[in-house]
Amino acid sequence: MWAYIAQRVLTSIPVILIVGVVTFSLLYVAPGDPAAIIGGDEASPEQLEQIRHQLGFDQPYHIQLGRWFLRMLKGDLGTSIFSKREIRELMAPRLQPTISLGIQVIFLSALLGVSTGMLAAWKAGARLDRGLMLFAVLGFATPGFWLAFILIWGLAVNLRWFPVIGYSPIGDGIIKHLHSMFLPVLVNSVLASAFISRITRSAMLEVLREDYIRTARAKGLAEFRVFIRHAFRPAAIPVITVIGAAMASLATGFVVTERVFGIPGLGRMLVEAIARRDYPIIQALLMSVATFYILVNLVVDIVYAYVDPRIRY
Amino acid sequence: MTSGKTNGKTAGQKGSGTSNGASNNGPLLQIKDLQTYFYSPGGVVKAVDGVSFDLRESETLGLVGESGCGKSVTALSIMRLIPDPPGRIVGGQVIFNGVDLLQVSDAEMRKVRGSEIAMIFQEPMTSLNPVLTIERQLTEPLELHMSMTRRQANARASELLEIVGIPDPESRLRGYPHQMSGGQRQRVMIAMALSCNPKILIADEATTALDVTIQAQILELMKDLTVRFGTSLIIITHNLGVVARYANRVNVMYAGKIREAGDAEDIYGTPKHPYTVGLLQSVPRLDVATTARLAPIRGEIPSLMNLPAGCAFRDRCDWAVERCAVDDPPLLDVGKTHTSACWEHARVELKKRVAAQ
Structure with a gap:
């Protein structure tokens, strides 16, 4: 098991390196001149040249890449071109909303998805199953931004159950925090839980056709025990995969959600940085997202091995 | 380990009420006009259509025929394990200890499965759960039917593995099915099937997927153990050679x-x-x-x-x-x-x- 984990960790390293090169290069070739933005409209060509020199933009590609990597390795994410402040410092207050949103969304969609999927598989073919799967299809088909506006209009503007916009940090009280986050969490959970639900159902139904389920029944086990003890764990692999994928897709989903609900998280920081061509921030955030993806993959791989003993060897 | 031992080696003397009913020398199991049909969009498949036979105590019965003749469906019907839909037992009786198994409740039937009538299947490679330890799978029926504690069941499981000829049972118990060969897995299946001293063991093509030398070993093992425990055996096979050697009676x-x-x-x-x-x-x-x-x-x-x-x-x-x-x-x-x-x-x-x- 430890050898397996070590091997997974080692294979993650080249992936991070490649992602780094790609991230850096994309912005290197992207149009737009940060020097022009910093200098403003009145800057003379000489001044622009000086700004480029200060920031190292006049160096050849590989020197810039090497310097950038070295700084990243030291944990120095760089300095914002726009505000001249350390990016780490800028990111710190933005972490809490985004991480809190992520944890809540994953928790809620895994809970909803797995439980409804199991229920549908247990009642396969019955009315409950068909009802749940209809909901799942609707969940798939509904665009997040549309659902967000419908919910804001219905639950926040008309009924006034939830704030239309705005964010209460955890420091202001956990209930208040959860309340302010309810709508964004719900909107983001719909798609993921619909997906998890369908996968759970089909994985369970597939496992229930296996020979070893017949063996379990032939032992005289009650159907519920067959379902939980013999079918659920083998069916968990595809479900874990989907939960992992849902986590990964969150990172992009938040760019929209945070904007719609006015949450001061990393997603909004990214949008603002792109608008200002604040390259160091964009690079730092992309690297963070990519590292997060890789970590999620790593965790998923390790959970696989825990669930299915055949993977450990 | 004492209580496990008394439960184990004196087959046929289990205390449960139903198992002593067959002492009147009648057949242990009577199949009467069994009909099991499968309903598909193309029509009704009469997989078993009016099968009747008796199985006496300690007898070995061969059920022979080529693929698709209804042997396995007959066996699964006795166990009431026909997947429904598409299959259904539409008629007949399966009388075991004077009770028609086709009429009893699901809960009653579960007390028969694994405890009174056990079954071994064709595919040893896929018949064991890949994510549960051998121990967990072996102790399950013991805890369920013999009311053993976890500790008793674990000890009995190790004993069972030894009986079916698996070396180093202690470490095997902690392992998983994928660490074993097909023959070993079928031995585990046999240990599992015989763990609760059933009156009847149904071996559905139990050796077909194994290579010839292992086939002979597994058959000998089943024969030995059923004689030792006084279990009646139904061998389902398309291989007449298998039946010739082991069966007292044959249904074609x-x-x-x-x-x-x-x-x-x-x-x-x-x-x-x-x-x-x-x-x-x-x-x-x-x-x-x-x-x-x-x-x-x-x-x-x-x-x-x-x-x-x-x-x-x-x-x-x-x-x-x-x-x-x-x-x-x-x-x-x-x-x-x-x-x-x-x-x-x-x-x-x-x-x-x-x-x-």
């Missing part, structure tokens, strides 16, 4: 029905059904000159969806007469304990093998 099935039934010697010595004759003549034998031609049965099994009237085997039969096309023969007495479903049974006999040119 074809197209959902039993076509010939009798003591093993009668079935092998003086078969009275053309299908049995065909099966026997298509088995290669070491005591016949290698130049002798094998005589396969011509044609193929008819679709069970729309069986025409008359005998289902007549298109492949060398003895067929006009009557066979209209009248499906019932099982007719051809000896004291020998029946054959053939109008022309008096003419049917094994042919001498002809040497090939």
Whole structure:
């Protein structure tokens, strides 16, 4: 098991390196001149040249890449071109909303998805199953931004159950925090839980056709025990995969959600940085997202091995 | 470990109420006119259509026939493990200890499965749960049917593995199925099936997926253990060689029905059904000159969806007469304990093998 984990960790390293090169290069070739933005409209060509020199933009590609990597390795994410402040410092207050949103969304969609999927598989073919799967299809088909506006209009503007916009940090009280986050969490959970639900159902139904389920029944086990003890764990692999994928897709989903609900998280920081061509921030955030993806993959791989003993060897 | 031991090695003396009912020397298990149909969009498949037979205590019964003749469906019907939909047991009785198993509640039936009647399946590679330890899978029926504690069940599980000839049981118990070979997994299946001292063990093609030397070992093991525990054994196979060696009685099935039934010697010595004759003549034998031609049965099994009237085997039969096309023969007495479903049974006999040119 430890050898397996070590091997997974080692294979993650080249992936991070490649992602780094790609991230850096994309912005290197992207149009737009940060020097022009910093200098403003009145800057003379000489001044622009000086700004480029200060920031190292006049160096050849590989020197810039090497310097950038070295700084990243030291944990120095760089300095914002726009505000001249350390990016780490800028990111710190933005972490809490985004991480809190992520944890809540994953928790809620895994809970909803797995439980409804199991229920549908247990009642396969019955009315409950068909009802749940209809909901799942609707969940798939509904665009997040549309659902967000419908919910804001219905639950926040008309009924006034939830704030239309705005964010209460955890420091202001956990209930208040959860309340302010309810709508964004719900909107983001719909798609993921619909997906998890369908996968759970089909994985369970597939496992229930296996020979070893017949063996379990032939032992005289009650159907519920067959379902939980013999079918659920083998069916968990595809479900874990989907939960992992849902986590990964969150990172992009938040760019929209945070904007719609006015949450001061990393997603909004990214949008603002792109608008200002604040390259160091964009690079730092992309690297963070990519590292997060890789970590999620790593965790998923390790959970696989825990669930299915055949993977450990 | 003391209580586990008393439970284990004295088979047939289990305290539970139902298992002592069969002491009146009647058959242990009686199948009467069993009908199991499968409903598909294309029509009804009569996989088992009116099968009747008895199984006596400590007897070994062979159920023989080619693929799709209804052997496995018969076995799964006895266990009430027919997947529904698409299958359903539409008629008949399965009388075990004086109780019709087809009428009892699901909860009652679960007390029979694994405890009174156990089953071993064809595919050892896929019949064990890949994510549970051998120990967990072996102790499950012990805790369920024998009311053992975890500790007792663990000790008994290790003993069972030893009985079925798996070396180093302690470390094997902590392992998983994928760490074992097919033969070893089938041994685990046998240990699991016999763990609660069932009255009946059904081995559904239990050795078919194994290679020949392992097949013999597994069969010997099953035979030894069923004799030792006084368990009745139903061997389901398409391999007549297997049955010849182990079965007391043989039922030959074809197209959902039993076509010939009798003591093993009668079935092998003086078969009275053309299908049995065909099966026997298509088995290669070491005591016949290698130049002798094998005589396969011509044609193929008819679709069970729309069986025409008359005998289902007549298109492949060398003895067929006009009557066979209209009248499906019932099982007719051809000896004291020998029946054959053939109008022309008096003419049917094994042919001498002809040497090939």
